[in-house]
Amino acid sequence: MPTIKKSVLLIGLGVLSVLAILLYFSFNPEKGLFFPKCPSYQYLGIYCSGCGSQRAIHDLLHFRFGEAISHNLLLIPALFVIVQHGLVKAKVLKTKSFLNYRYAPIIVLIIVLLFMFLRNLKMYPFEYLAP
Numbered sequence: 001m002p003t004i005k006k007s008v009l010l011i012g013l014g015v016l017s018v019l020a021i022l023l024y025f026s027f028n029p030e031k032g033l034f035f036p037k038c039p040s041y042q043y044l045g046i047y048c049s050g051c052g053s054q055r056a057i058h059d060l061l062h063f064r065f066g067e068a069i070s071h072n073l074l075l076i077p078a079l080f081v082i083v084q085h086g087l088v089k090a091k092v093l094k095t096k097s098f099l100n101y102r103y104a105p106i107i108v109l110i111i112v113l114l115f116m117f118l119r120n121l122k123m124y125p126f127e128y129l130a131p
Contacts, residue, residue, distance in 0.1 A: 010090075026063040031052035038087050049074060049116045052131025071131045 010069075020114035029035040040048040052071035054120065081098050088097040098104060119129035 017123070021061065024057045028058055030058075045115070047119050047130055049112045049119075051119075055131065070128075073129060074112070 027033060027035070036055055038051050039044055041051055050072070053075050056068040056071040056075045059071060060063070060079075065076075074102055084093065085097040085099045087093040088095060088100075097110075115129070118126045118131075121127070
């Protein structure tokens with residue numbers, strides 16, 4: 001199996017990212033079409049931590065920050081962490097990635113599970129976390 005150079009892989013990821021951004025900018029996931037539905041909501045009736053993320057990405061690309069937050073409050077901080085991690089890995093930033101700390105995976109897991117639990121509570125103020 002031939003070895004793929006890192007630069008070719010990065011270019012491929014860049015092209016896929018641009019295509020995904022164009023797709024989410026051009027089409028509203030709320031209208032359905034070809035965007036996948038959340039299996040946990042579709043089959044179990046519960047919101048997962050990612051529910052509303054597709055709509056939130058569409059809203060962010062159109063600078064509708066309030067609507068993006070209402071669809072998925074956790075998406076914006078997650079995007080900051082992912083971008084910061086990518087910039088550190090690409091050696092653009094000379095700092096340590098948040099995700100490289102010892103307890104980062106446990107903390108991320110706790111936040112994601114707690115967010116999922118709270119957004120399914122049908123009481124004030126947690127009902128605002130639902131997409």
